[in-house]
Amino acid sequence: MARKKIIAGNWKMNMTPSEAVTLIETLKPLVQNDEVDVVFCVPSIDIIPAVEATKGTNIVIGAQNMHYEEKGAFTGETSARMLVDAGVKYVIIGHSERREYFAVTDQTVNKSVLKAFEHGLIPIVCCGESLMQREQGITIGWVCQQIKIAFQNVPADQAKKAIIAYEPIWAIGTGKVATAEQAQEVCQALRHCISEIYDDATAEAIRIQYGGSVSADNAAELFAEPDIDGGLVGGASLKPDFGRIVNYNK
Ligand code: PGA
Numbered sequence: 666m667a668r669k670k671i672i673a674g675n676w677k678m679n680m681t682p683s684e685a686v687t688l689i690e691t692l693k694p695l696v697q698n699d700e701v702d703v704v705f706c707v708p709s710i711d712i713i714p715a716v717e718a719t720k721g722t723n724i725v726i727g728a729q730n731m732h733y734e735e736k737g738a739f740t741g742e743t744s745a746r747m748l749v750d751a752g753v754k755y756v757i758i759g760h761s762e763r764r765e766y767f768a769v770t771d772q773t774v775n776k777s778v779l780k781a782f783e784h785g786l787i788p789i790v791c792c793g794e795s796l797m798q799r800e801q802g803i804t805i806g807w808v809c810q811q812i813k814i815a816f817q818n819v820p821a822d823q824a825k826k827a828i829i830a831y832e833p834i835w836a837i838g839t840g841k842v843a844t845a846e847q848a849q850e851v852c853q854a855l856r857h858c859i860s861e862i863y864d865d866a867t868a869e870a871i872r873i874q875y876g877g878s879v880s881a882d883n884a885a886e887l888f889a890e891p892d893i894d895g896g897l898v899g900g901a902s903l904k905p906d907f908g909r910i911v912n913y914n915k
Contacts, residue, residue, distance in 0.1 A: 671828060672898065673896070685718070692907055700914060705724055731745055795834045824871060856869075
């Protein structure tokens with residue numbers, strides 16, 4: 666069975682709650698495409714108005730981060746239960762910016778993935794290499810290791826529903842997109858890694874996104890690759906251009 670494409674916007678730390686509603690109103694008519702799952706990963710404080718503003722549309726709301734503990738003394742954090750209660754369906758786990766600035770590690774990524782599934786949230790698990798790692802030729806080993814740890818103790822029936830986002834760090838926010846061949850090579854290797862951890866059926870089911878300077882101009886070429894099942898889009902998800910990305914196949 667063909668995998669349905671999933672295209673998610675990662676708004677990062679942009680848009681106040683009222684700006685979020687305005688942006689959603691602008692994008693709503695532009696992001697209709699029955700062949701694609703459309704997700705907006707918004708800042709925590711925008712989640713509730715965003716869920717309200719997207720009711721009755723094809724847009725699903727995601728979060729950008731989540732704590733791996735159930736609840737308690739973790740000032741400033743958001744729990745899985747809070748996200749579910751607010752109407753969130755997806756949560757980005759282990760984005761490279763969180764790994765770099767907020768002490769997220771492969772081990773805490775794993776804990777968060779387990780906690781997300783426990784509460785019925787779908788994790789968008791991020792991996793990706795730095796420019797130095799790419800130049801050293803260790804990209805595939807590196808991202809597979811990140812994914813192996815992220816999925817420790819996750820049963821196959823849950824892993825099947827997960828989303829992996831391959832995001833080369835050197836391509837994020839730089840306008841320097843990976844070529845379709847580079848992105849396909851790594852996404853294919855990640856699928857192979859999933860088949861080693863689980864089995865072929867799980868590898869065939871799991872959806873793997875590419876992220877890093879995805880734009881209306883390069884989306885169609887990237888998403889035509891056999892192992893790229895959509896994108897995680899930063900900068901271009903805040904503009905009407907996101908409609909062209911979602912409708913890459915039209
Ligand atoms: P970008 O960000 O599209 O702005 O490069 C992608 C991401 O960090 O998810």
